[in-house]
Amino acid sequence: MxxxxxxNVNWDKxxxxxxxxxxxxxxxxxxxxxxxxxxxxxxxxxxPGQLWANKITNVFTGAFVNIFRSIPFIILIxxxxxxxxxxxxxxxxxxxxxxxxxxxxxxxYGRMVLIALQEIDKGVIEAAxxxxxxxxxxxxxxxxxxxxxxxxxxxxxxxxxxxxxTAMAGVIGAGGLGTLAYLEGFQRSREDVTLMATxxxxxxxxxxxxxxxxxxxxxxxR
Amino acid sequence: xxxxxxxxxxxxxxxxxIVAVDDVTLAIKEGEIFGxxxxxxxxxxxxxxxxxxxxxxxxxxxxxxxxxxxxxQGAGLRNARQKISMIFQHFNLLWSRTVEENIMFPLEIAGVxxxxxxxxxxxxxxxVGLTGREQAYPSQLSGGQKQRVGIxxxxxxxxxxxxxxxxxxxxxPETTNAILDLLTDINERLGLTIVLITHEMHVIRKICHRVAxxxxxxxxxxxxxxxxxxxxxxxxxxxxxxQVTDSADTDAAMAHLQQESPHGKLIKxxxxxxxxxxxxxxxxxxxxxxxxxxxxxxxxxxRDGAYGTLVLQLVGDVAVIEEAIAFLDANEVKTEVLIHD
Numbered sequence: 001m002x003x004x005x006x007x008n009v010n011w012d013k014x015x016x017x018x019x020x021x022x023x024x025x026x027x028x029x030x031x032x033x034x035x036x037x038x039x040x041x042x043x044x045x046x047x048p049g050q051l052w053a054n055k056i057t058n059v060f061t062g063a064f065v066n067i068f069r070s071i072p073f074i075i076l077i078x079x080x081x082x083x084x085x086x087x088x089x090x091x092x093x094x095x096x097x098x099x100x101x102x103x104x105x106x107x108x109y110g111r112m113v114l115i116a117l118q119e120i121d122k123g124v125i126e127a128a129x130x131x132x133x134x135x136x137x138x139x140x141x142x143x144x145x146x147x148x149x150x151x152x153x154x155x156x157x158x159x160x161x162x163x164x165x166t167a168m169a170g171v172i173g174a175g176g177l178g179t180l181a182y183l184e185g186f187q188r189s190r191e192d193v194t195l196m197a198t199x200x201x202x203x204x205x206x207x208x209x210x211x212x213x214x215x216x217x218x219x220x221x222r
Numbered sequence: 223x224x225x226x227x228x229x230x231x232x233x234x235x236x237x238x239x240i241v242a243v244d245d246v247t248l249a250i251k252e253g254e255i256f257g258x259x260x261x262x263x264x265x266x267x268x269x270x271x272x273x274x275x276x277x278x279x280x281x282x283x284x285x286x287x288x289x290x291x292x293x294x295q296g297a298g299l300r301n302a303r304q305k306i307s308m309i310f311q312h313f314n315l316l317w318s319r320t321v322e323e324n325i326m327f328p329l330e331i332a333g334v335x336x337x338x339x340x341x342x343x344x345x346x347x348x349x350v351g352l353t354g355r356e357q358a359y360p361s362q363l364s365g366g367q368k369q370r371v372g373i374x375x376x377x378x379x380x381x382x383x384x385x386x387x388x389x390x391x392x393x394x395p396e397t398t399n400a401i402l403d404l405l406t407d408i409n410e411r412l413g414l415t416i417v418l419i420t421h422e423m424h425v426i427r428k429i430c431h432r433v434a435x436x437x438x439x440x441x442x443x444x445x446x447x448x449x450x451x452x453x454x455x456x457x458x459x460x461x462x463x464x465q466v467t468d469s470a471d472t473d474a475a476m477a478h479l480q481q482e483s484p485h486g487k488l489i490k491x492x493x494x495x496x497x498x499x500x501x502x503x504x505x506x507x508x509x510x511x512x513x514x515x516x517x518x519x520x521x522x523x524x525r526d527g528a529y530g531t532l533v534l535q536l537v538g539d540v541a542v543i544e545e546a547i548a549f550l551d552a553n554e555v556k557t558e559v560l561i562h563d
Contacts, residue, residue, distance in 0.1 A: 132304040134300065145316070
């Protein structure tokens with residue numbers, strides 16, 4: 001039946017492309033999570049009245065985040081071609097998309113981290129300080145655990161956006177379902193291939209959303 | 223034990239300067255429960271935060287156990303804070319941790335070994351009466367239970383001083399009393415010095431030994447609770463005391479009486495301790511040809527004794543009334559003539 005509906009789909013290629021999409025999404029999500037939290041923490045801690053209150057660092061980090069958040073992803077990929085070449089010595093394959101994916105998404109996620117941290121009750125931070133906690137203790141035992149549900153739901157949204165970005169990264173030959181849908185489907189007028197690639201992307205997105213919601217719910221004891 | 227000398231704290235707010243604490247000098251004795259009362263904005267929150275270095279004074283000296291707090295920084299300050307713990311109006315528990323884990327937090331900060339932590343937490347949970355709730359999350363607890371966790375957490379590192387920042391202001395009256403009883407118990411059992419700030423005179427009356435009244439950053443009155451209740455000096459102190467002694471209708475009742483018999487004089491008597499038991503009124507009526515209406519009577523207990531007030535209306539000849547008041551004064555009952563417009 002499926003063969004009938006999708007006569008032009010080359011399943012080996014389709015699964016390979018799915019694998020590449022998953023690879024790019026997983027790696028970029030992981031690094032976005034790490035760098036985004038680092039950026040968010042820096043923004044939060046250097047803001048006025050916080051532990052590392054420092055106007056210059058705060059303004060500088062804020063500007064960096066805003067600039068990279070604002071550059072359209074497709075342009076960012078092109079701008080980052082020299083960096084990618086330096087890192088991977090190649091512009092082809094899933095790895096080539098990672099720098100652009102991470103640099104595009106981490107500032108976006110960093111903003112979400114900042115918002116999540118700002119939601120934390122100030123009194124809890126004050127309580128930790130009154131107990132004689134060091135800044136590192138406050139970060140790892142108060143700020144991150146207390147904002148974890150918001151951090152997870154934020155990375156879920158970001159991860160889904162990243163799945164979309166990986167499709168765009170097909171432009172630079174990164175592979176994945178986006179490339180397949182464009183080259184095999186659109187350019188050769190095989191609508192069934194485009195449709196199948198879309199269905200697979202949707203399934204990936206639904207699974208990410210499901211996992212994200214599940215973890216958020218488990219973590220939230222409020 | 224705690225000595226504040228000429229402490230000032232100024233805040234810069236949009237170019238205007240706010241003086242939160244204005245030249246405060248006071249001494250808090252070891253093992254006492256010291257209350258600071260004031261309306262919001264009086265500077266009491268800032269004052270209590272100066273004691274554990276959450277705020278640093280603009281000038282002045284803060285000595286705790288012979289240690290100058292203003293000279294402490296970094297690790298020294300963090301270690302000192304472990305011995306000066308704090309509880310809060312909104313409890314400030316970590317919602318992501320269970321009761322047990324919340325109480326364990328200060329022990330983790332102090333670097334206590336895991337086995338010792340478990341043991342200590344168990345003792346503290348028993349002490350504050352939360353046995354059986356170890357694995358509950360704060361969201362599953364009532365306000366009173368949350369404050370018990372806050373108290374257990376504050377006691378984890380065997381502090382010498384406990385600072386209470388409006389610790390009962392978010393609780394209902396019954397729970398407030400239970401928490402105040404717990405604080406009294408801790409004060410007596412552990413010999414802990416407690417400094418509390420509040421806007422409720424009830425809290426001061428129930429558990430404090432001494433009280434400082436704050437207004438606009440200054441300490442306007444300071445003394446033993448019973449003395450302050452007996453003869454308040456500042457207007458603001460009188461207002462705070464009327465919180466616990468006057469009922470809401472008294473004013474209306476007095477105004478009414480004054481209208482009914484404009485020749486009468488309203489007076490308020492204050493008794494302390496034994497004098498509440500003397501048949502003073504009977505003697506008053508026998509001695510002077512006047513009518514006496516009892517408008518309102520009230521007795522309240524402080525830690526160190528009972529304190530009563532009685533509002534009377536004396537009707538009769540003006541000269542005789544003056545004599546009657548002189549008689550009351552002579553009997554060492556504090557008499558205040560209330561004037562109503």
